[in-house]
Amino acid sequence: MASAQAWSELSAAASKMKATHLRTLLQDQARNDYMYVKCGGMTLDYCREKVDVDTMGKLFSLAEKAGVDTKKQKMFAGERINETEGRPVLHVALRAPRSAVINVDGKNVVPEVWQVLDAMKEFSDKVRSGERVGYTGKPLKDVVCIGIGGSYLGVEFVFEALKTDPAAAAAAEGRRLRFLANVDPIDVKRALDGLSAETTLVVIISKTFTTAETMLNAKTVKEWLIKELGTEACIPKHVVACSTALDKTKAFGIDPANVFGFWDWVGGRFSCWSAVGVLALSLQYGFGVVQQFLEGAHVMDEHFRTAPPTENLPLIMGLLAVWNCSVLGYEGIAVLPYCQALVRFVPHIQQLDMESNGKRVQMDGTVVPVGTGAIYFGEPGTNGQHSFYQLMHQGRAIPAEFIGFAHSQNPVELPGEPVSNHDELMSNFFAQPDALALGKTADELKAEGVPEKLVPHKTFTGDRPSLSLLLPVCNASWLGQLLALYEHRTAVQGWVWGINSFDQWGVELGKVLAKEVRSYLSTARKGPANDSKFISPTKMLLKKYLE
């Protein structure tokens, strides 16, 4: 955590920035050029953030004082930086090349990573080619993934993002991939709808293999398979698992040969590069496509590890998030991908950032002196424009992160239209940040002849910060880079705040209380039950539910 002095220096800079409209800041071309940063084919333009070059200098020095670089080197070196759980944080090892050396307690973990990757390639190739079949001899063309949180969101994001990528779509022809996350039995119905057990492979994804939702869903689907196929003997052919808890997968009845492992140094929300994501995505799109995703992430890892601060995209984006949240006092961040393929990107980023940085104490247990974490939300553009953008333009100011691609996965050009469909989409990507930043003044409206009484309603105050990320195309490799960028951006914020971005104790209390309700309901469904553990409003509502 940076010192109190470093934070107070920033609040002085904040006063200056608050008093300077983005219209003024954007007139400084040297400033704008400084904030136009390239990383390979990816471009970050952050000139519409409420910062000047001097502020950025202060933010880089804040990072230095907070020891961000040292913490980053420790992460890459496999040190136990997740102090509250005593674990290294090594998702970067999951996408390291075969030749890399990353030691944990003196042992290189990269060969183990590749051993599992090779096993997943072999397994998915066999399923896809029809060499490995179901219990009745039919090819396994459908896959149902059962998992929640980090064992679901990233995988679904990538699955959706590649669905319309021409190469991935061709590789997925004739195959279906479904997800079952919520413990709501309605989700079981939705996931299994129209599937035949004979052709369905079930992948149970759970790091701990104890998560209540996943375990109940896994049992429910196991029952479905047994009922449909008429025998428990079908399970080894139809159920596989991705987990670190090999004893528990065995107890569930899964053949150890059908379990794809990973390690305690892979955090749930950083795990889609492990068996958690690689197996299901390889089954759907083939291992080759998934390998491009991993390689893309590695490119971003290397950029993050080696690029100087002023060119380091994850560092800059992490610092801007800290600046907006802790110094300027904005509470939310809108993530706005102008790409329908990223339809499940924001839900994943919500978990990635809000579970990582929704913390109130520093590593040493003392309360962080500034606000931490932001409320993430967003929708693909242009859908969001017809929904919550009104509030962003004329209601609350919410820093926004616009994400766009130079080329579409599905180019369409209609004769007689002034621009291609993708250019139409991207016209909005370029227009919205300027509308937020510049706004529209009363004088401009009056000059346009807007009636006096409508002028206040039509005025846009502007001065609303955003950044824009432009990537070449939404394919496996660029998706890998994009997600790794957001992962490192998340870590940077946590390191500046001095919190532990890699634990998640905040999810525990609700789980414990749910256990008490579960045991009460189990008794109450059969007869009288003791509700003295609950507060009276909860008792009342439980009574109503059971009526």
Ligand SMILES: O=P(O)(O)OC[C@H]1O[C@H](O)[C@H](O)[C@@H](O)[C@@H]1O
């Ligand atoms: O993979 P599992 O052990 O089933 O855990 C699934 C999820 O459980 C909890 O909700 C954690 O907060 C998540 O970080 C985790 O990803």
